[in-house]
Amino acid sequence: MKNKIRIHKYSMILIGLIVSLIWIYPFYLVIVNSFKTKADIFNSTLGLPQIPTLENYPTAFMELDFIQSFMNSFLVTGGSILIIVMFTSMAGYALSRNPSKTSSGIYFLFAICMLIPFQSIMIPLVSLFGAVDMLNRTGIAIMYLGLGSSMAVFLYVGAMKGIPRALDEAAIIDGCNRLQVYWYIILPMLKPTTVTVIVLNAIWFWNDYLLPSIVINKEGMYTIPLKTFYFFGEYSTQWHLALAALVLAIIPIIILYVILQKYIINGISDGAVK
Template sequence: MDKTKRNLIIIEIVGLLIALLWLSPFYLMLVNAFKTKREIFEGVLGLPTALTSENFVNAFIDLNFMSSLFNSLLVTGASVAIIILCSSMAGYALARNKSKLSGALLLVFVSAMLIPFQSVMIPLVSLFGQVEMLNRAGLIFMYLGFGCSLSIFLYHGAMTGISKSLDEAAIIDGANKFQTFWYIIFPLLKPISVTVAILNVIWIWNDYLLPSLVLEEANATIPLKMFYFFGQYTKQWHLALAGLTIAIIPVIIGYFFAQKQIIDGVSEGAVK
């Protein structure tokens, strides 16, 4: 066996071990989702004695899953769409208007990424409580504020690779500033838009702290509902793991339908 083939075998073995390590949490979640509470405490690695859907039925009911799923989809979808729209326009304006003011504004946005949410959450919730915006609309507005800094920074960086001659050609053809951005520039920003969407979807979909401060129980998202399986004196691991299994199904379905756009966007961004 030559050295090249031996190195390939070693790489394949290491890759397999890493894959098994990465998949181990999913194995533990799926296996224990079918167990009773007693079986989980007896051993988490073994297979269940009998497959039953009782945990999933109870978790589906306790989570009020359809309502929680709707709330998560509404908050995540609306927040990401608004962040992409506002951040791309802001990044375009800052990149095309070279002045001390635009440079200062970009510095403000970049500096805002350094502010931890925990330092402003109490004043923020108090302020929004006074104007009665502690609801889903208020939450979406907060996500816009917290998510725009990084997104504007990414869009501004992407704009540096797009020639200003495209703007000039569009203006000569009679397009105004908004038409130039929407029909000429924004389609060219698809790779960075996919990146911004992925980063913000992962953050907003899984966020617990901010919704816990803003939303009422009727508007709770899936991460908030999952908390109800863990009380002060008891933890219903069998229901929690079944609930987690149900909760990842929409994510898998969403990725299945959007994987072409995600892969194309990331690939185009890598080539650029």
């Protein structure tokens, strides 16, 4: 029996290592090839660089107009996340604290919306926003609110079901109104769920290319993924610069994930289980 348990344990470890290597391998290729010249990449894509070079990074930094592109990505990502957290946390509070058939129907509608792929509503959505002249940063923030609110409401409602109503009642007896109860008592207790919503949406918005490519049409508002696409020309691709640009682009989101990762699992489990 002990041998079977030991075999099962080591088998799971081996499978985990294999899966980890499969996931890590693309990042290895991106990072290693970002230190190669264009010729070196074509000569040996999988191997280590023969003569490592750092010239790709300053060149990519300049051609990306990285500071401007970074600020555009930061404004789009940060602004979208801010309104998502504000509106969906309030919606989750209202739905969880007012049980009725209407609330259940609205919650069910949010849950169903998670199953709708963006590609199926992409053309009419962009056409509608274009008709009312709401493209670029303002339009994309509102679109992200609509696209990201379903998962956020689902997590917030689940988490709030684990918060006793007695806290609300005690605060109201002490003189708080509903908005004060939400802001000073409920929202601080939802920190793990809020961090989870922030991280999941930040990864999505920061790396998104499809929606910005069809919504943002002003040169000075291009995000990092849009600017990175310029390295892929019609007749040639500057792989060495493109890979260096990709490394520069993923560094901020990796830093955010590392800082907040300890809250993510708790937030997902609170929103999905309770």
